[in-house]
Amino acid sequence: MNYRTLGSTGIQVSPLCFGTMSFGAEADEETSAAMYRRVRDLGINFFDSANVYGGGASEEILGRLIANERDDVVITSKAFYPTSGDINAQGLSRRHIMQAAEASLKRLGTDRIDFYFVHAFDDSTPIEQTLRALDDLQRQGTILYPAVSNWAAWQIATALGLSARETLARFELIEPMYNLAKRQAEVEILPLAQAENMGVITYSPLGGGLLTGKYRAGQPPAAGRLVDNARYADRYGLESDRTTAERFTAFADDAGFSPVSLAVAWAMGHPGVTAPIVGARNPAQLEGSLAALGIDMTAELRAEISALSPTPAPATDRTETIVGNWT
Template sequence: MEYRQLGRSGFKVPVLTLGTGTFAGRGEFFGAWGSTDVAEATRLIDICLEHGLTMFDSADGYSAGGAEEVLGAAVKGRRDKVLISTKATFPMGDGPNDVGSSRYHLTRAVDASLKRLGTDYIDLFQLHAFDAVTPIEEVLSTLDDLVRAGKILYTGISNFSGWQVMKSLGLAEKYGFPRYVANQTYYSLIGRDYEWELMPLGLDQGIGAVVWSPLGWGRLTGKLRRGVPVPAESRLHKTADMGPPVEDEYLYRVVDALDEVAKETGKTIPQIALNWVLQRPTVSTVIIGARNEQQLRDNLGAVGWNLTKEQIAKLDAASETTPVYPYWHQRGTFQSRNPKPV
């Protein structure tokens, strides 16, 4: 397993991370993802560690804390062998202070996550979303206190826009607070918006991408094809409207290109889609999900080899879209001064 620096930090992470959104399966939404119990999670983590995958990502909002509980139980007795990342910001109750990134909520959210995970520190703690109601100075000073207390080691963000990241970094530098080193972001062959602004920002500011849903919300498994109904077991029946939108013809065009590369490489479509993401600029680690051992082993096969430049170009061409303004303008009339990230 290859390890990479997490952004501009001294922290190294494996290029694949196991996501725990399938753990516990509480509620209709997460129940559609999976319902992995402690015994199953323990087996999946055993396989991960055998392959050098040591990082596991969760969030307090996954199954209302259930995913963290299952993860904590599954890594009990081997905390020193794993890296844990988790997130907070989303609602965890009905009270007015049970949501957001206020000092009140973050302090309690971290303590609750530590208890569920059965640990006294979190390797990477990320804000699950931007909180425009809470002053950024309050957010950063709270994270600084949590770092100084040894409860979290590194900080990151998720689902932020570019200006929100930059304003946070500017205030962190001004006041000497910890800088974000990770951006947990959506990025896939059928979701390349990350390249327009957040990728150049990551290159410039030293923020590593922790990629979520690299298979495009489960659409790049090879099961979705022209003229074929969505498989009965697919979680898309219940979750498609909650994830990133994708036009059918665009999806099929990308799948056609993946089919061609699959024939050339002898790899599966998910392995190719994951390998493509792994070769992109700023990417530190890619979060894979697995409802069973077979899916996990297939995803682990995405490392240890690389697509050729020609194969990458084929996939790039099939998945290319026109950026929104001002990025189409920058890449068109002023491309010499605004080159694509490499």
Template sequence: MTEMRYTTLGRTGLDVSRLCLGCMNFGSEQPWMMNDRDASVDLVHEALDAGINFLDTANVYSTGESEEIVGEAVASANRDDLVLATKVYGDMREAPNGGGLSRKHIIDQCEASLDRLGVDYVDLYQLHRWDENTPIEETLAALSYLVESGRVRYIGASTMSAYRLTKALYTSDVEDCSRFVCIQPEYSAVARHEEENMLHVAEGEGLGVIPWSPLAGGFLTGKYEREADPADGTRGAASESVRSYFTDENWAVLDAIRTVADEEDATPAQVALAWLLHQETVTAPIIGPKTSEQLDDDLGALDVSLTEEQVLRIAAPKQPRYPES
């Protein structure tokens, strides 16, 4: 049985599991989601039993449904053992102040997330995107208020440019506001643009890195083939973003991953996750299993130790650049 490993989140003293359970699949907004509340709750319990203590969701995932499911799942768990993360920015209703990063929306949505999760505080509250219409000073002041009032323990950021991330960190220092402790970028063996963007800042500023889509929407599991259309019911069939990975360069990366998987008696998904875990900046990839089998397979990545040559071989077909196109 795989033994869970733990690390600290950035320069904090917060211990998190080396794999983070992503909860975007918990809900019914899209056909590729689990669409089964009981099965979702059971899967969270299995992850907790396996030693995962780090769960990531967002208010916009199925318009709050994901948070409700997570809240139901962790209700019987020891709150002190959990690291619960959620996000704010997206539109929760079609109305003025229904989205964005204003003080009003941030505080209102934090309260709503706490209600849906059934907890008194969240461990990590993250900006889902950058808000061009709200001064970063207002956003950081609102986040600092949430930290000072005990509703939030740490704050972080998701996708944005390195300039904006650096501006936010500088503003926090100048204005004496709470500071981001981590970032959540898209990062995988076929999505490496952040190596030329936010990851430079993360390394220099001591930020934790919790990559989303570490398996590129399932592309790196090896379930898709060059000459075949994605099977009905898969994310590849439903999502253009997944099919955007179907390039010659990315197929070459997958070929390398499959070869290494054969060498290590592992699955392509395990090797793809292990490749991320070998990156010094990465804290915990956010996995998104929908079945017990997928969860077990993801956990097996912790037992895969790659050589430096294998890591470089997987990286070789890609030339990181930002923006990606």
């Protein structure tokens, strides 16, 4: 296993992060344990969770699995989304963050969370309040590093500036969506992470199943996440998404790769990505993603694959080369 340094933290993590969203939901405890053992045997030491996954069961199962090797693994969790009917059991207020972190520690059966994510942006709570709560958690040792998911680049950059000005613990890890059909992170989030030496773990490398080979021209699947789940159907509902999937599947077939493995390897191959997050409902489904570790994702191969989907527009309309002193 070729481990990677996570941003400026000095922590070494595997190039794949195992996501535990299925634990306690699609995967029961026995199935979850089998997947955990499989990835640990491969040398994967990085695990992503959240307080809302499986209604809290994900953290509970992960906690039991890591109990005898806590110091050998790096774990994350998250706070933001509602965890009960209490109106205040959500968001990024100091009150909720403190309560959510304490509850996650109990479910995980540990004394600290390595990376603690704010799971989404809270426009009703000042960023300074959220950052100070995370800083206090770090000073207590409850969390080791603050992290951020599903924020825009300008929101992350604002937080980094505030952290520097107020001498608060800064975000060290970003978790954006990123796959061949959804490349918006390339415009500002990944460049920001590279400029600030931040770690990045990306979710949905398979596009909710879009890039697995199930969605071929003229052969719509009868079932699957994009068929059965309205949220995913909407997220990948553009004609361009299906076109990308068809082109990518054909390319993978011609090149002799599994679409699943190649999609994960493509995400893993971006220089700004520390590790894509892979998950599964069962061990058999997991194998395709794990096989990405064996693909040599050269710059040339990655460029060929990237050409199969629309390149996102740049962050500025000024794309011409500036020569001389003019505007």
